[in-house]
């Protein structure tokens with residue numbers, strides 16, 4: 001698939017912007033702070049309903065405005081020679097639920113347009129995937145799950161809601177027991193059940209995803225680093241015991257696997273309850289899990305060099321791109337996501353730059369941002385768009 005047109009209203013620095021795009025490679029070039037990343041961030045937002053730079057939407061709305069609109073015309077060619085375009089528009093409103101529209105139709109929940117556009121965005125912020133806390137890696141996995149299987153969006157958000165509610169309940173139970181009053185443990189049982197049910201689904205789906213990503217991460221790291229190092233990823237569950245007992249090759253849609261993990265989560269919560277009440281936190285579940293990254297058997301975090309960490313983050317994104325291109329469970333032939341490389345070439349040495357360029361050149365659509373045109377490697381010379389002072393102009 002590819003994005004043929006992007007329009008913005010009051011998004012970031014843009015009161016209004018229009019950008020025509022073609023399949024193949026496009027470089028967005030302009031000095032710092034001119035609005036290049038804002039454009040690719042907008043495209044990523046239509047695909048994922050989140051920004052790669054900020055956890056909440058407020059900063060996406062132009063200062064002083066109430067709402068922003070991002071629209072993308074997405075072209076897919078599920079049958080050869082028969083491209084089909086759809087226009088996906090998302091309205092971002094401060095402090096309110098976002099709405100979306102497809103082909104100018106009536107407004108729907110923003111979540112309902114997930115899956116219409118697939119993007120994989122690699123940006124300097126991704127260094128945190130390797131160097132940062134587990135939280136960022138869990139978000140990476142969940143965001144990819146949602147792109148692959150949009151119905152997972154509700155599992156992820158319901159899990160977060162249940163987790164918050166159960167944690168609040170644990171805290172008040174802790175306070176009650178310290179005050180020597182009886183706590184309402186029956187309500188807690190209900191939340192245990194919900195947490196286990198949603199959590200089991202999430203753990204099983206994440207593990208299946210890590211299995212799918214793993215060979216691609218190894219291959220992509222090797223390709224980017226020219227055969228140096230041995231990058232591996234594994235999923236570490238806070239509930240290790242349950243997963244060791246799980247049948248090997250457990251599939252995401254394996255209900256028996258989900259039931260097994262659910263039962264074990266419940267059992268663990270029962271066992272840990274006094275401790276959980278004492279500390280006021282939920283001690284097991286996917287919110288305590290991690291995606292462990294190793295390089296030549298050493299943890300990447302704390303051991304890998306800056307360039308190695310960068311290459312590892314890149315390998316995670318390239319692997320995501322390949323897993324999405326394979327179409328996930330649906331396996332559509334034209335599910336190849338739009339690949340976005342925000343400011344990545346300036347960080348790589350000449351050799352890695354060249355390798356990356358070769359890897360991405362054949363992609364259906366690649367959008368690159370760079371402060372100077374010279375940062376874009378030769379094999380990626382394609383269309384060029386100049387971005388300057390909020391003006392976006394194609395260089396013919």
Ligand SMILES: Nc1ncnc2c1ncn2[C@@H]1O[C@H](COP(=O)(O)OP(=O)(O)OP(=O)(O)O)[C@@H](O)[C@H]1O
Nearest residue numbers: 012013031032033034035036037038059061062063
């Ligand atoms: N909500 C907002 N309202 C108004 N302006 C904003 C908003 N958010 C960001 N900006 C402005 O957008 C500009 C940054 O744009 P962007 O990050 O796209 O730059 P860039 O061209 O990618 O620069 P660099 O080369 O440094 O990465 C900044 O000047 C910033 O002040």
Ligand SMILES: [Mg+2]
Nearest residue numbers: 036037343369
């Ligand atoms: Mg930028």
